[in-house]
Amino acid sequence: MTERPILPALRGGLVVSCQAPPGDPLEGPAFMAAMAVAAERGGAVGIRAEGPDDIRAVRAAVTVPVIGLWKVGREGVYITPTPGHAAAVARAGADIVAFDATRRPRPDGSTPGDVAAAVHAEGALAMADVADADDAIAALGAGADIVATTLSGNIPGSPAPSGPDLALVAELAARVAAPVFAEGRIAYPEQARRAMDEGAFAVVVGTAVTAPGAITARFAAALAPR
Numbered sequence: 001m002t003e004r005p006i007l008p009a010l011r012g013g014l015v016v017s018c019q020a021p022p023g024d025p026l027e028g029p030a031f032m033a034a035m036a037v038a039a040e041r042g043g044a045v046g047i048r049a050e051g052p053d054d055i056r057a058v059r060a061a062v063t064v065p066v067i068g069l070w071k072v073g074r075e076g077v078y079i080t081p082t083p084g085h086a087a088a089v090a091r092a093g094a095d096i097v098a099f100d101a102t103r104r105p106r107p108d109g110s111t112p113g114d115v116a117a118a119v120h121a122e123g124a125l126a127m128a129d130v131a132d133a134d135d136a137i138a139a140l141g142a143g144a145d146i147v148a149t150t151l152s153g154n155i156p157g158s159p160a161p162s163g164p165d166l167a168l169v170a171e172l173a174a175r176v177a178a179p180v181f182a183e184g185r186i187a188y189p190e191q192a193r194r195a196m197d198e199g200a201f202a203v204v205v206g207t208a209v210t211a212p213g214a215i216t217a218r219f220a221a222a223l224a225p226r
C-alpha cells in the first residue's frame with residue numbers, strides 16, 4: 001500500500017507490462033525486476049507485473065506505480081480470478097490490481113464487485129480488464145476504479161482485430177467517467193499515440209517491449225525467403 005497519488009502519476013504515460021509466461025527463458029522475479037528497471041529508465045510511468053513473486057521483486061526495484069495481476073491457468077477467467085487472488089496481489093505490493101471483469105462465470109462464483117471490494121479492503125485500486133463496453137459499465141457500477149481494454153480480442157466471442165482495439169478505447173472514453181487504459185496488441189509508438197488521441201488515460205504495452213522472443217520472431221519472419 002502506498003500514499004503516493006497513483007492515478008496522476010500514470011496520466012498520459014506509458015505503462016510497460018513485464019511478464020514472462022511459464023517456460024519462457026526470462027521467467028523469474030530477477031529477470032522481470034531488471035526488465036522493469038530498464039522500462040522505468042526508458043520513461044515508463046508504471047509497470048504491470050504478474051504473480052506475487054514478480055510483483056514483490058518489481059515493487060522493490062522501481063519507484064513508479066505497479067499494476068499487479070495473478071494469472072491462474074489459461075482457460076476461462078484466469079486474470080486474478082477470485083477475491084483471494086486479488087487480495088494477495090495487493091499484499092504483494094501492487095498499487096492497482098487488474099482482474100478479469102468480463103461477464104463470464106468466475107471459478108469460485110464471485111462477481112467483479114466482490115473482487116473490487118477485496119482490492120479496496122487492501123487499500124489498492126481495482127482495474128477492470130474488459131472485452132467490451134458492457135463489461136466496463138457493469139464493472140464500474142460494481143466498484144471498479146479503472147477500465148482497461150486488455151481482453152478485447154482475447155476471449156471467445158470477441159473477434160481480434162489485427163492491431164489494438166482503438167474503437168473500444170474511443171467508445172469507453174466517450175461513455176465512462178473512469179480512466180480508460182488502452183492495452184493489448186499495441187506494437188508501434190504511433191499506435192500508442194493514437195490510443196491517447198482516442199481518449200485513453202494511459203497506454204499499456206507488453207509484448208512489443210518486453211518479449212525478446214516475440215520481437216525476434218517478427219524480424220526473423222521479415223527475413224524469411226519469399
Ligand SMILES: CC(=O)N[C@H](C=O)[C@@H](O)[C@H](O)[C@H](O)COP(=O)(O)O
Nearest residue numbers: 017150154184185186205206207208
Ligand atoms: C490477454 C492477456 O492475458 N493479457 C495479459 C495481461 O496482463 C498479458 O499477457 C499481455 O501481455 C498484456 O495485456 C499486454 O498486452 P500486449 O502484450 O499485447 O502488449
